[in-house]
Structure formats: structure tokens, C-alpha cells
Amino acid sequence: MLPLFAKRLLSQTSGKVVFFSALWFVAICIGSVALLRYENRPDEVSAALRMWPAQSKLPLNDNLPTLILFAHPKCPCSRATLGELSLLIARCSKKVGTTVIFTKPAGVDGNWVDTDLWRNAKAIPGVTVLRDDSGVEARRFGAVTSGEVMLYARDGKLLFHGGITDARGHAGDNEGRTAIALLLEGKPCNTTTTPVFGCRLFAGRSVQPSQLTCPR
Numbered sequence: 001m002l003p004l005f006a007k008r009l010l011s012q013t014s015g016k017v018v019f020f021s022a023l024w025f026v027a028i029c030i031g032s033v034a035l036l037r038y039e040n041r042p043d044e045v046s047a048a049l050r051m052w053p054a055q056s057k058l059p060l061n062d063n064l065p066t067l068i069l070f071a072h073p074k075c076p077c078s079r080a081t082l083g084e085l086s087l088l089i090a091r092c093s094k095k096v097g098t099t100v101i102f103t104k105p106a107g108v109d110g111n112w113v114d115t116d117l118w119r120n121a122k123a124i125p126g127v128t129v130l131r132d133d134s135g136v137e138a139r140r141f142g143a144v145t146s147g148e149v150m151l152y153a154r155d156g157k158l159l160f161h162g163g164i165t166d167a168r169g170h171a172g173d174n175e176g177r178t179a180i181a182l183l184l185e186g187k188p189c190n191t192t193t194t195p196v197f198g199c200r201l202f203a204g205r206s207v208q209p210s211q212l213t214c215p216r
Contacts, residue, residue, distance in 0.1 A: 052156035053140045058130070061097035065153055065184060070138050071121070072146035072210065073102045073113040075199035080171040081147040082120045084164040088177050089124055095184040096151075099128045103135045103146075103201045105209035135209040138201050147198035151180055159183050162194030169197070 052060050060066050069085060071078045082100075089098060100121040102113045113131050121129045132138055141150060151160040160183060166174035179191035203210040 049141055050158050052152050052158075056137060056140050058099060058101070058137055059097075059128075060152065060154075060156055062154060064095060064097045065151055065159065067096050067098045067149065067151045067180070068141070069098070069100045069150075070132070070141070070143035070146065070148045070201060071100060071102050071117060072199050072201055073104070073115045073117055075117070075146040077165075077169045077198040078117055078146045079120070080165045080169050081149075081163070081198065082117060082124070083171045084174065084177050085121075085127070085149075086124045088164065088180060089126060091181055092184045093126050097128075098124075098126065099130060100124075101130050101132045101137055103132045103138050103209045105211050106134045108211065135201060138209075144201055145196045145198045146201055148196050148201075149176065149180070151183060160192055163196035163198070164194075165197050167197055 052066075058068060069081070071081070085098070085100070089096075102118055102121075104110070104113050110131070118129060121127060138144070143150075145163075147163050147165065149160070149162060149164055150158060153159055160176075160180055162176050162179075164174060164176040164180070166172065166176075174194075175191055176194040179189050179194065182189035200210055
């Protein structure tokens, strides 16, 4: 009897192991697919202004094209964007004036924007970093997503609008960075817009800047 019982117990145990292993594998697959979809899904992007807004307090460079990057100070997705910006500036530092603008919601103190992203942006040579209280400038330019880049010519005409990563939080060669570099070097380029992968600057459909970290 004992050998027969042992065989039955072993068979039942093996069946449970196979069942839970299969269940675990399916869960891993579903999670991986969901993560991949999230990483490759661009966030909302509005139409950028075709001309530099006259009411903006941001400086438009008289001698060089002007690149502005709007960012959420607590968006982990934008860490890769700043890394790509650093590579772009290393290649084209003398061909563009660059400003990174961090959105600060009303009701928080100035230190709220003092994050590693702010410090990373400040560390890029030649880049000006500014705080956008209540998202005033972001709304003037129509920016809604952290990591949104706009490149304007000296006369204030929009040359490029989009993101400089090819997925959410992913660094590496991408169409946006390549397009901007070509435009700054005066080379042929057919790309004037790319998807933006980042967190929303404003909560939901509200006009108030988001205080959340990586709002979905």
C-alpha cells in the first residue's frame, strides 16, 4: 500500500507543481506584454505653436536656433530624455541655445523642483534651467508631456516638435535626436515631429500642473 500511496501523492504533487508553474509563466507573460505596451505608448501631445509666442518670458536666441525642453521634475521617464539631450548638446553645443523648463505646481515651495532631474539638467554644459511656476510657459507653448522638445529658428519659426527617446525611459539612438542634430547642422531632414514618451505635465485634463510622480 505504501508504494502505491507514495506514487499517488507524487503524481498529485507533480500535477500541482506543473499547474502553478504554468500559472506563474502566464502571469509573467501578461506582465511583460503590459510593460512593453506601456513603455512603447507615447503620451498625449498637443500641437506646438508654429511661431514663438510674443508673450513668452523665455529668451529666444537672436544668433542661434533655440531649443526648449519642458519637463516634470519628478518624472522618471525624463531621465533618459535628459541623457539624450546631453548627447545632443555634446554634438551641437555651439549651434543651439538650450533651455530646460521644469513645471512647478502652485501650492508647493520652490524646493519641490530641486530633484535629481533638475541637477542633471544643470550639469549639461551651456544649458539654462528655469522653473515654470504654475506651468504658465508650458501652456503658452502648448506643452503637455514631460520630455516635450521644441526647436525654433532665429526668426521664431518652429522647426521641430516631439520627443528624443524611442520609448518610455529608454536611452539610445532615436529619430528625434537625429532629426534635431541634422536640422542644426543644416543637413536634409524630413522629420519634424516624433512621439513623446513621458509623464503628463498637467493632472488629467486639468490646467493645474501635476504633483504626482509619473502620472499615468
